[in-house]
Amino acid sequence: NDCITIKGRQFFILKMIGRGGSSKVYQVLDHKKQMFAVKYVDLEEADAQTIESYKNEIEHLNHLQQYSDQIIKLYDYEITNSYIYMLMECGNLDLNTWLRNRKTVNPLERKYYWKNMLEAVHIIHKHGIVHSDLKPANFVIVNASLKLIDFGIANRIQPDVTSIMKDSQVSHTFNECPEPLVYSRPSSYRGSISPKGDVWSLGCILYCLTYGKTPFQTITNQITKLHTIIDPAHKIEFPEISEKDLLDVLQRCLVRNPRERISIAELLEHPYLQLKP
């Protein structure tokens, strides 16, 4: 098995956790048997703008370390003209994989994960970052809490072919979530990418944690699905549940008009988060 050296420190590769385009994430051990995640990015095929986007992502990730435990820890990184290595804390599992394996979710666990996600997204918004592509795979479970692993700033190098245009500016590749979970916000509203777009995506994740599927999962045709997402006439179904506060959060997140949609700050004050089960 191979070793990775970052800033003169050697790491033993245990396994590859994931790969996308030209980046790979490994589970590694250091000489004290401490476990880490290492993200490797091959920059050989990357253009200057892409390299800039990666540097920007790393700068923000590095800066936001101090503000919240819900942002993945970045211990060190090494950037050269041909590759990037990022040494980070390793999660037990990402939320997407966890969701696929778990059909039922414990209400207290869901509430706690929701609080973690809101805190992480609130922090990046406070620093002028809108993710605009939030999905379960962007969160990992570390011990018992969720942490955000990326801010949606770094480009995907060699964008995958099965992308569907979410906005004129932003393409959206579905094959990052194995099942075509749709988190893209209703893009029919003009105007720039707003923090409210992240609220829609988080609402879709919470919908998944509540009903075991996304609001539009029953629609298999991607184009029909996209039209349904932006169609104000289409009513999203919210099957009855005992937790009325949770139902209220879902209904306020999945409002098509971003101006009428609840904000992160309001969500953090919402009765649903008062942590009595």
Ligand SMILES: Cn1cc(Nc2nc(NC3CCCCC3)c3c(C#N)c[nH]c3n2)cn1
């Ligand atoms: C499946 N699985 C995931 C973990 N843990 C984990 N996965 C990370 N990325 C995964 C790459 C593939 C897609 C899902 C996220 C990162 C990470 C970054 N970037 C920083 N820390 C991490 N920890 C253990 N099993």
